[in-house]
Amino acid sequence: MAFIDTAELSSQVKSARVLVVDDDPAMQRMIVGYLTEHNLRANAVSGRQGLIHSLVAREPDLVILDLHLGEDDGLDVLRELRTKSVTPVILITGNRREEIDRVVGLELGADDYLTKPFGLRELLARVRAALRRRSMDRLSPARQREAVFTFAGWRFDQRNRELVSPPGDTVALTKGEFALLSAFVQAPRRTLSREHLLQATRVHEDVFDRSIDVQILRLRRKLEDDAQAPRFIKTERGVGYRFDVDVEML
Template sequence: MTMRHLVTNYLEDHDIRTISASRREEVPGLLARNTPDLVVLDLRLGQEDGLDLLREIRAQSDVPVIITTGHRRDEVDRVVGLELGADDYLTKPFGLRELLARIKAVLRRREAAPSAAQRDAEKGRWRFGSWQVDRRLRRLTNAAGEPISLTKGEYALLMAFLDAPQRPLSREYLLQATRVHEDIFDRSIDVQVLRLRRKLETDSSAPSIIRTERGVGYVFTLPVERL
């Protein structure tokens, strides 16, 4: 029995309805017809480069994605996958119980994300650098006045930074500030930071707005003005 069938059978045994694909060309149709709650993506799907498929998924959907990486280039694949918007990763070989736990954790994060926005008590417009945020409309605009799309998680993280600009913030603080906690892995914040950097930074590989504070967490470097 292939690993794909082992995973499918295990998840079905734990009351998670699954569909699977063995070839890359099957995936877009399956996603369009079924609108899944989560995707587990093997980056070596059918000998193809799964990173290209991840790009395609992210261009069309905000569905949570857990990537699995093999033995070759797994460090590179992992980092690039997170930068492209994967929500979590597992390195082979992995246990089926761990995969199930990761799936449940990612789905809990997705369910919890709206509550942070709902509890966003303070409304108004804020400016940082050439950016503006309208908290009443939950809208981010760039220097040209163009709206920049943010996921609920990215928006919650941005609000946490704007509430405490130019201060080093630990991952634990950010987990609490975005209402994502309990058994969520610290790297879930790292994933959100990577995504937010892609929206805000001129060069996300050399960030200047959201800077990493080694051994602490992150600092939002720009002053914030409330309009």
């Protein structure tokens, strides 16, 4: 049985860079100050432009994103972020009644959320938990067993989290889409139940089962010439979905 080096795991968490995306200067100072006091490297930007600039300069290890930015829609910012990066994201939402924002945010690939008002100790705990999950994923021996798959001219590199189309274009995947495609390529031409796919994608407990259908549709739009008449991901009514193509593991 292989074990993860806990000392290295702790070192990676402590050296992680956290980016706070919020247009409220007081909130920025409060979060950044608290995280810094607890030995995390944190800085803040005000909105979409600041986030994109930071991604270009150096990708952070985790993003804390307020969904209620001034001129920018937080969900649109998250959607754009997920086309460029798989960095873990913790959402900050305005109040407990905005359930739809949380659900959509999680379906777009966010990893966790906090609802205002929240305690800084809870935020710190969630940040550390997200960073540990990211570091464990990087250090896990299972990562060494990740493979490169090809199907119908497509190339899917699990280790590098990269999907390349037949013409050679890199196609960005959200966390959920990556997990779905991983489940499909490991079981080609087998019908997988929605329950199996829910477990494979480890969807947040607050996301309804219907989210699998949403993620399937989004993955189809990236893989298929016509998402309404799919060639790869077939629906087995009342059962689940089947990846109906031959897959080769390199």
